[in-house]
Amino acid sequence: MATGVPTLAFDLVPAPFRATPEILAQYGALTGAEDPRLAPQVAMAIEDALDRAGWPVGRVCGPETALADNFDVSVRVLRQALRILEARGSCRPRRGPSGGLIVLAPDQAAIAAAMANHLLWTGVRDDEVWAARALIEPLALAAAAQASDQGEAAAPPFLGLALACLERFGGGMSGAPKELSRALNAAMRAGDADRAFDLARESVRIRRGLDLSVVAGSTPSFPGATVGQNLAARVAARIGAEIRPEACRDGEPLGTVWTLSERYGVSPGVMVEAVRLLEDAGVAQSVKGRGGGVRLRQPDPASIITTVHGYLAAHAAMPEAEVCFHLNAWATEQAARTRSNAQMDDLGRLWGLVEAAPEPVRAQAWFALQRRLYEIADNGPLHLLAVCFAGFTVRTQAAAPPASDPALTGGIREAGWTIVRGVAERDAMLASAGHERARAIFIPGPRRLMRA
Template sequence: MSRHRMCWRLGVTIDLSNGGAGVTDGDPTALRGPIAIPGEGTARKLASQVASRIEADILASGWQVGTVFGSESALRERYGVSRAVLREAIRLVEHHEVATMRRGPSGGLIVKAPQAGPLAAAMVIYLEHTGAQVEELLAVRLLLEPLAARLAADRMDEEGIQALRATLEQDQASPDDLGGSDLLHKTLGQLSRNPALRLFIDVLVELTNRYVYRPSRASRGQAAEVKRASHLAHRAIANSVIAGDTSRAEQRTVHHLEAMRDWMLSIGQRPIASTQRADVDDTGNGKQKLAETVARRIMGEMAARGAHVGDVVGSEADLLERMGVSRAVLREAVRLLEYHSVAYMRRGPGGGLVITVPDATASIQATALYLDYEEIGLADLRAVRDVIESGCLESVVRRHEDTEVAERLREAIKPVDPVASEATVGRAHHFHTEIAELSGNPVLALFLRIITTVWARHSDDLVEEGPKTQEAADAALRVHEGIAEAILAGDLPLARHRMRRHLEALDAWWQ
């Protein structure tokens, strides 16, 4: 696949060589920088910048749930912004459920325990907007879910056994409802006790649902047959997990996912962006807040119209009439679209909501914060990274004769100015994100950027060590040359061996 990926139905050509508009040269440590929003220069909107600073400061202060992080006046002084900017920033912080503003004499910004739900929704928005395909989703599920089954089997306890058996009972209770098939997959993600794995599987299941559950694509009899086969597979997987049989749990998960893939591809599913969700409650009382619901409805209209980047999908007045909501709700929905770089509101004559190039930077930052809060360990981070990197290598090796692959890999391993160790470390990360982009799978690319961003956050202190950091980063760049050499030779086993040894070395350096 070319480095320019066509976004389905949005007619946008996205240059993935640097992760899309507003993303830096691939250095995950630079993901804290601005998002380019058309019409606003190269900087992210000030409110988004302030929101990110607030979230980072809450993390740095120990994430003390229930405490007052600061009053509105104190926060305005601390961040040097107007009341309007601060309040918009706080709405974004509240969207990620990092904190909430309590009004009144004893009020202020109250620190909350972050939840995975809003982060999963943000990633879903981004991947829908990029036009991720069902084949890409299933490829990543085949990487991550067998790992979840193996970890769940290894970490199983009495409480986990009860959860699995309750899931099977619920699955069997609706023999004609394909939606129940999600439960086992999400439960295995939870029982893996790996926060990154759990979050990624939730995103993958949610996205897959946009393809599967449309009655027009399969008769009732076919749906019942598929559900029965799925339930039998789920029971076999669960029994292996409960028994602690890691190998069989992993193997049965692979076979089940392969069968799911074959069925889904056989019924000719349409891309995600065209699918309308059936579980969205437009009154705001369902699974999503009203502003999030409105944001998704706007995205659905964009896709249905075949809109292109730069197109105006409607003025504020037009959108108010079409959505049937208050101005406050619409503006909050627009803020979410801007934050996730889906669209932005251009003011003045000829203005309106303008479609922009999708950028996952905001979601990546927030997800890295969440994983920090969950105190994800090196072993869990590495387990997920191993399978993602391996999947990326397999895809890129298949393209090893493509001149674009050779050009971009050679560019990624070029030596850099050794004056600043941060530059060298950033270049080392860039090699990994470049391989992910070359895989042509936006899901793999997004997940790897999240993982490397978390790693980069934890390595900040090491970067300050100077010569030691420079020596380690230079060694990493030499290893990258060997990995690139194996890729270009079409030697997947050697590429995987060198990548595995390289990641082991990185782990030792981090520890």
């Protein structure tokens, strides 16, 4: 007998193993993204479930009560999670008496803009952008050439998104000499990855030599906040475009919900939703009590990292471990050149955990050590890219803990010790050799797109 309640278009249930304490601890150690709020955690669980289901764009899932039961939360928390996913472009709420969600494919331009916004709000520097371009552009364009040679449409989503993020700053690829750009395009059409790599590296070198200010002319933008989105999303975009990094560092007040609603010409209810979106972006926080209101904060990486993961899952990205190793090798070499004695003491402490701790604490310590190397290397764009991509690998490859392999464990410890010793001795080549040993363990076979 018909009940009038819509059935599930597909059975959306939490992905096994991805929410285990071990996986969450490893993910948090690697990314530093530990959002204690329930709604963002549910949003992440829904994205993992969509990933396991093949990210069925256009499919409908509902009603809300069934989704809430599947993810063991209240309907109120589920709606908060769906609001987060809507802002990321992962889904659209399903209207009607029973509710639910419609699965969408997040747009690259919107996700790249969100990444660039995060970097602008955290005070990215010109030299950081150029260093990131010197690493990413040759890899991305060589990958695109290789994809063309293999009859594929574009570079892997990992590198395509990284390139799109960096292109949102001044001094982009359109500023290269025309002759070089034509040669680069010809190499990509011909599928000549080696030549594309060399020409892309030369393009970055020439543009960097022009001494352009790439950050000063860039402002936060929200291409996803179109007329198709709700009013709260568009208001959040207007506020976000006016935020500056020094205001985030100082925790400047934006005002109360009432004063903000008057300033932007919307109702208090709409402003409450807009503020929640800014909180989900990690750039604002609500302070209760006397003297409270909405304040800016140093942007939290948790939101942007999970936003990137949703995009990669929706576009069927495969974990690019080799790209992550390339980023890790760069960070390790930089750390060997610039680390302080106090930073080395901290690395030594983490290495002690890697050596002595039992699993899964050893894995957590290894990921924490990798994250510390990026913090020492001090490059915001590359750090963000690395934690996004490596964290995605941890999430997508989450599975039951494998049986212990003494030979594998010994090889990883030897590689890790070489890395730490290289940093301690300020020997960048030795530290890089340690990462090469680790790469050989995890990715056996010849290098792909990994030029010296």
